[in-house]
Amino acid sequence: MATFELYRRSTIGMCLTETLDEMVQNGTLSPELAIQVLVQFDKSMTEALETQVKSKVSIKGHLHTYRFCDNVWTFILQNALFKNEDSQETVGRVKIVACDSKLLTQ
Template identity: 40%
Template structure:
């Protein structure tokens, strides 16, 4: 499985990078060690999401643009909305945690089994 660096832009990834930079500036960590930590973060987050996330949702929107490069799809959708197909099977009196509709959404998708890291 290729270890993509997409998740470095999440809150967790940015916080980790900020902490590593601070440790490097204080002399507590080398650049090489920080690089190894980031590589392990990439590997671990990709593995965790691959193995632990199995929720299925339905989404819709108008396809604005798309691109396929280096085995990575990038889709830009307008008038985006998400629907949980299992919501009707569960207790309908319970509060729903719904993703609000959005004017524009960018989706980046890759096949970790056959893709290679650029």
């Protein structure tokens, strides 16, 4: 199963990465095992998003920057309005990083 390392930059991914770094530095964990944990996290996170998350969000804002490189879209929106079922929030500047979903299915 192909996975993205994309989600490692999320809160949960960063927390895991920090934890693994500490444990590797302490010598309690081997770097190889830490990488295995990260790969498993990629899989589990992707799977969880596919299976457990059903919410929808709409975003509108001024597109300040767009970039498509290596099959990764990067957008920077300004004054973006986020709407979901329950609430909406405005953000002055938000970065959106999106990988090609087709790569996972191939």
